[in-house]
Amino acid sequence: MGFKSTEELFQATRELIALLDSKGSHTAAQTLKDGFGGLNGLGDGWAYFLDAVKKVRENPPQQLDAPERQRLDRIYDAAYFAVYRRKSRWWRFWL
Numbered sequence: 682m683g684f685k686s687t688e689e690l691f692q693a694t695r696e697l698i699a700l701l702d703s704k705g706s707h708t709a710a711q712t713l714k715d716g717f718g719g720l721n722g723l724g725d726g727w728a729y730f731l732d733a734v735k736k737v738r739e740n741p742p743q744q745l746d747a748p749e750r751q752r753l754d755r756i757y758d759a760a761y762f763a764v765y766r767r768k769s770r771w772w773r774f775w776l
Contacts, residue, residue: 683759690759691717697752706742713737731760 684690694717701710716733720726734757
């Protein structure tokens with residue numbers, strides 16, 4: 682399920698960054714924070730954010746439990762859609 686607004690996406694991202702930081706996953710938190718800071722309303726900012734989320738998603742910290750990984754997946758899907766205006770490829774398997 683996607684986010685209802687960009688503000689909801691931003692809040693979920695901020696919460697995940699804080700959670701990663703509190704669990705000691707400082708590198709992952711900083712990667713997301715840097716990507717999040719690149720959002721500027723333009724496509725290149727979203728692409729930068731997508732790359733950051735993808736890096737964390739491809740190498741998720743062990744401290745993340747299943748719901749937190751799902752949140753990371755939802756953030757990835759939203760960023761992917763913002764960049765490419767379509768769902769990520771893995772959705773095709775569920776259609």
